[in-house]
Amino acid sequence: MTRGAASEQTRERLLDAAREVFSECGFQGATVREICRRAEANVAAVNYHFGSKDGLLAEALHFESLRMLQDSNARVDASPEVRLGLFIREFMHMLLDEKDSSSQCRIMARELADPTPALDKIVREAIAPLHDFLAKLVREIIGSRVSEAELQRCVNSIVGQCMYYHHSHPVLRRLHPDLNFDGQEIDAIARHITDFSLNGLKYLGGQA
Amino acid sequence: MTRGAASEQTRERLLDAAREVFSECGFQGATVREICRRAEANVAAVNYHFGSKDGLLAEALHFESLRMLQDSNARVDASPEVRLGLFIREFMHMLLDEKDSSSQCRIMARELADPTPALDKIVREAIAPLHDFLAKLVREIIGSRVSEAELQRCVNSIVGQCMYYHHSHPVLRRLHPDLNFDGQEIDAIARHITDFSLNGLKYLGGQA
DNA sequence: TTGCCTTTCAAACAAGCGTTTGATACGCTC
């Protein structure tokens, strides 16, 4: 194996392990030693390849699959109500399904509750586009009868419901011990959030 | 001053400072040294009076004002819809208004996103009662036409919306730089969550 | 083969953490 290719492999193993550990433990909770252990690399490798733990996080972040989710949703030929339901379903799977390979949504969710030096980048590249996307979708549903500020609050309501299931996983497990987040349960949750939110939106302008 | 009274004062100063720092930085982020600095006490004081940092957290937790909020709400002679609105308004003030002296809700919210050894106690004494309270209230509103599992999801939707504004404070400040959480804005947010949720609940059974 | 340069490694470093220690101060009881 050539030198460069081996080095590139190490980099990739570190990035994969970093995404795994960051999404599990958060940035503070994750340790460089644990990341290197999983990547089967030396402790010094992180600083050699990425300069610092911060640098590793910055490079580990990429939000293509979240962006792709939005792009493909925008191309669906259906009512905004249906598209919202589709989006929530796929988004909840990315958030909750641990079999889902893309940990980026879980890192984003972690960051929401516990900011790090990379928060600015995450807001710029993931959260702001997500909010814009949902704002457009919600605007299509409610029309122009509510103010911009109220529209933002609607987006917050939708995102907040979704995030709660991720943030409060340990709590919900204690509240409802027999509950486990398999694919079927995630679908049921997504359906609930969709129905709840569509009703919440539909009759909003009338009584505001 | 007597010996015992001085010691008691130190204990109280430590507890006050602990609630402050825990609610600001979370359990991991809070340091014993910072708590002692604010309490104007020696670093060893925490271990002398409470045994450990864990012990300090356990004693710093008390949820009377959250319980009182529920009790007084239950005694209000009004429709469940109105009572839900009242509760959300006061709850949001406890969560978001930094002038609000009771930091317990903010500690609870922090714990939700970042569990500590005290999570079991917090779930038992604060979160579970809160969920039960809201479940009863929601049941009054929607009647018996939806399942228990769906009822729980409705509670999650309401709590999730409320918590989002707390968890995502740093993010929302970046998304909407001109937004600040004064009393008026908190009222508007509470009104939105109430309207959104009441609509979400009202038409839920019909299409489930 | 020789020498260079990138990569890896074990080991150590400095800083921060929660915690412990032994001395000191000082109300309290007798």
Next chain:
DNA sequence: GAGCGTATCAAACGCTTGTTTGAAAGGCAA
């Protein structure tokens, strides 16, 4: 006032953290 017991204090301990270091390894060009 002597002796006891509690509370406070500066200092240090042991540990973990992210990071640095200097040597070793080994492809690669000459």
